[in-house]
Amino acid sequence: xxxxxxxxxxxxxxxxxxxxxxxxxxxxxxxxxxxxxxxxxxxxxxxxxxxxxxxxxxxxxxxxxxxxxxxxxxxxxxxxxxxxxxxxxxxxxxxxxxxxxxxxxxxxxxxxxxxxxxxxxxxxx
Numbered sequence: 001x002x003x004x005x006x007x008x009x010x011x012x013x014x015x016x017x018x019x020x021x022x023x024x025x026x027x028x029x030x031x032x033x034x035x036x037x038x039x040x041x042x043x044x045x046x047x048x049x050x051x052x053x054x055x056x057x058x059x060x061x062x063x064x065x066x067x068x069x070x071x072x073x074x075x076x077x078x079x080x081x082x083x084x085x086x087x088x089x090x091x092x093x094x095x096x097x098x099x100x101x102x103x104x105x106x107x108x109x110x111x112x113x114x115x116x117x118x119x120x121x122x123x124x125x
Contacts, residue, residue, distance in 0.1 A: 020029060039047040046053040061069065096105035 020027075037049045039050070041047065046055065092104065095102065099105075
């Protein structure tokens with residue numbers, strides 16, 4: 001295909017994407033005269049006749065969707081807090097095993113007794 005043929009094919013495909021017959025009845029194509037009303041500022045924000053065009057969209061949730069999202073957020077926060085507590089306890093256990101004489105660790109005799117008790121109960125099961 002020649003360059004002109006490819007350009008024509010590309011133009012047909014582009015026009016097929018913008019099918020005005022599928023638009024709402026109150027929407028019309030912009031004419032060349034209408035283009036004069038468009039403008040942009042230094043931050044590339046779009047303006048129509050000097051008024052800024054809002055191009056963002058809000059997320060609107062139904063009440064049930066909001067309640068589900070709130071429940072998920074609360075349970076996620078609870079899980080994060082539980083994970084942090086578990087990490088602190090695991091660290092303290094590990095630290096007492098590495099250096100049993102540091103402050104905050106139970107006496108060695110208590111730990112040995114607890115270890116023996118745990119071993120005995122696990123053998124019985």
